[in-house]
Amino acid sequence: MKIAVLTAGGDCPGLNAVIRGIVLKGDRIYDHEFVGVRDGFRGLVEDDLVPLPRQRVRGLSKVGGTILGTSRVSPMTNGGTDRVKEVMDKHDIEALIAIGGEGTLTVARMFHDAGINVVGVPKTIDNDLSATDRTFGFDTAVSVATESIDRLRTTGEAHSRCMVVEVMGRNVGWIALHAGIASGAHAILIPEVPVTPSQLFGWVRHAMDRGRAPVVVVAEGFTFAGEEGAVASDRTDGFGRQLLGGIGERVTRMIEEATGVETRNTTLGHLQRGGVPSSYDRVLATRFGTAAVDAVSDRMWGTMVALHGIDIVNVRLRDATSALKVVPRDQWDEAAILFG
Numbered sequence: 001m002k003i004a005v006l007t008a009g010g011d012c013p014g015l016n017a018v019i020r021g022i023v024l025k026g027d028r029i030y031d032h033e034f035v036g037v038r039d040g041f042r043g044l045v046e047d048d049l050v051p052l053p054r055q056r057v058r059g060l061s062k063v064g065g066t067i068l069g070t071s072r073v074s075p076m077t078n079g080g081t082d083r084v085k086e087v088m089d090k091h092d093i094e095a096l097i098a099i100g101g102e103g104t105l106t107v108a109r110m111f112h113d114a115g116i117n118v119v120g121v122p123k124t125i126d127n128d129l130s131a132t133d134r135t136f137g138f139d140t141a142v143s144v145a146t147e148s149i150d151r152l153r154t155t156g157e158a159h160s161r162c163m164v165v166e167v168m169g170r171n172v173g174w175i176a177l178h179a180g181i182a183s184g185a186h187a188i189l190i191p192e193v194p195v196t197p198s199q200l201f202g203w204v205r206h207a208m209d210r211g212r213a214p215v216v217v218v219a220e221g222f223t224f225a226g227e228e229g230a231v232a233s234d235r236t237d238g239f240g241r242q243l244l245g246g247i248g249e250r251v252t253r254m255i256e257e258a259t260g261v262e263t264r265n266t267t268l269g270h271l272q273r274g275g276v277p278s279s280y281d282r283v284l285a286t287r288f289g290t291a292a293v294d295a296v297s298d299r300m301w302g303t304m305v306a307l308h309g310i311d312i313v314n315v316r317l318r319d320a321t322s323a324l325k326v327v328p329r330d331q332w333d334e335a336a337i338l339f340g
């Protein structure tokens, strides 16, 4: 069978390990032929494809980014499913493996509804997909954030400053929660849990009173109780959404004004997405890749591979894209006992 593979949405450590897993198993076990789609859905509607022989994926499991490139170009406003079918037919491509987050998988579901043979692979550093226990990329992002916070703590202590760290997470606070717990943060602010400024100042003062340099971890999508809309710039991404970011700087100024404690902000940004994947993410991504090629071979169209416990399973794209996986309140409460 001739199969196209694409990566769409934000890149994520482990994408190349998925591609390698797909191609190696597909070649060795099923004798499939693969083509790569350049830059996500852009390449699919613009007919920008490259051969993907097994030699091309050699040694890739530890390489960050994606050899195929990615973008946020939507196929639905650039020719739609008719154009996708046309390109696939032209090259005798029978199936598509779409590797991406909730947006990419939503498009994959639309493709399935339109009769395109598609299987999804979940990726995102945000870990916000409800149908899988974990997405690859999350472990790496948390490790990078944790190491960064550990470093910020020592400079904070040297100057008796409060250190604020803004981490990614457009709609959910998984990275903030896990990196915050791992590094012993004195406050963790996430989109799911409204916190008032006075609660935050209380944690900062309490940490200072104990002779500690307070560390505050804030997810980019956080808003204070009673406020609406995350802090965002006036710039938009390739799909027209506002770029988030800036809450760390705002929180920094608020803390300094209210408490008098000298405070600095660090925004980790794309450092969390770049570089080599952790061993956990390499393993999960490789398993997802080999399972995805099994699903294609079994013609399980409209499904996505997922991690349930320690097993890789297949779930329907329709179920996988219906709701985001947010941080449950009790998990934040567990961490909050140690704040301040």
Ligand SMILES: Nc1ncnc2c1ncn2[C@@H]1O[C@H](COP(=O)(O)OP(=O)(O)OP(=O)(O)O)[C@@H](O)[C@H]1O
Residues within 6 Å of the ligand: 008, 009, 010, 011, 041, 071, 072, 073, 074, 075, 076, 100, 101, 102, 103, 104, 105, 106, 107, 123, 124, 125, 126, 238, 239
């Ligand atoms: N409802 C939709 N209708 C049409 N196109 C969509 C839709 N949702 C997403 N897309 C397209 O899919 C692309 C990928 O989605 P998105 O940008 O949200 O990334 P993702 O796959 O969710 O990954 P991540 O959010 O982790 O970066 C979008 O940029 C857009 O082009």
Ligand SMILES: O=P(O)(O)OC[C@H]1O[C@](O)(CO)[C@@H](O)[C@@H]1O
Residues within 6 Å of the ligand: 010, 011, 101, 124, 125, 126, 168, 169, 170, 220, 237, 238, 244, 273
């Ligand atoms: O690639 P961009 O447009 O900077 O996207 C940033 C967004 O992508 C993610 O890294 C993954 O969804 C989010 O955490 C973040 O809001």
Ligand SMILES: [Mg+2]
Residues within 6 Å of the ligand: 009, 101, 102, 103, 104
């Ligand atoms: Mg998305």
